[in-house]
Amino acid sequence: MPKIKLPTKSPHIDMTPMVDLFCVVLIFLMLTATMRQTEPAPVDTPFSISEKPTPNFNVMTLLLSKNDKVYLNFDNGPDTTLRFRPRILAEMGKRYNIEFTEAELKEFEKYPSSMGVPILKMKEFLAIKDVKQRAAIETGIPIDSTDNQLADWILYTRQINPNVQACIKGDSKTSYPLVKRVLDIMQEKNVKQFNLITSLDAVKINLAEIQK
């Protein structure tokens, strides 16, 4: 019996179109990439119909986490020579009698995400390199009336960068009393206008339908 011979095909597949496609996707992603900021606490922002994008500069972001901790972040200014971050930290140090070294100020300047440490632990915080160990001492910025460091942060941020806009980024599950406390502190410091960070969720309403 003659054996049936299957035509031997070369196992090679031409991958050039695939590579082309990948190249295009890769270049697109690289150009549009704005790195997602890592946050010290996971935050699910609530939804709204607002379409205004967050500004890139002159923002002070208050992060209110689910477990009632307050974190703060502010940018370094639209110009790298302004160096708002180290200057604000230096002012805070002066207020609490802590001398920060040049290296520590540099470390704080390039620290990318929100921080939530009491000022007394700031030196220790900046010395740690490991993310997990950092998270362990992040107990949130104190907001009690006896030790209101958040108010000081807001005060110095506004003194050094007068154009700063306050943004509140809260988790939907954050309890209202904490929000109220933060709003009160802002009001005391004369911040009347601020922005709530939300995710877009378009809503269309039909007047006739609702009237039925």
Added chain:
Amino acid sequence: MAEIIQEEKAGGKKKAKKLAPHIDMTPMVDLMCLLITFFMLTTAFNKPKIMEIVLPEKQTDPNAEPPKIPGSRTLNIILGPDNKIYWYPGVVKPEDYNNLPPLQETDFSATGIRKMLLERNRALFKKIDVLNNLVLTGKLVISQDSVKGSIKQLKKDDDTGPIVLIKAFKKANYGNVVDIFDEMNICGVAHYMLVDITWFEEKMVETATGIAPTPTTPTKK
């Protein structure tokens, strides 16, 4: 047949030359796959949006008169626990302590709070809707900025819609606050503000929800 064999023979000689332009692209594809996955996971595609809120000035003078608002247009919305909303119209004074109005219960759905707000704010909402439709259908050609300006003017001139006082019970959460502000924007309510809840309103919510009232001393604020 003979021809084919001949061709094969000829091809066999050139084999070394034929292989040369073939480059194995598998490692390149692998690398690209990795890079694409990395970028896709680290990119934040949609930038978060912001919603602007303006708080009233802090009252520093305790004897200062609070701004007068007509009671007939006042609508009190209280954010309760478990994503519930309670509301009552009009003004309640601390003296009416024994005669509190009943609270209406509703929720954040389209048929709940939105319907209630739209019923009260229909006149203004219709005006804004008509303006938006004119712009959308191209009957009115004005810039986006002037549309916003006109809507602002419409809201400013509005004197029939509700004045909404938003209050939050202590068990409400931040999501509720944002949702209610969002609802105000959707329904085009002209006047709304976030104010402190009063002790009798807390009592009203407590009786409505059946939560055991916490011992609070009636303090006048």
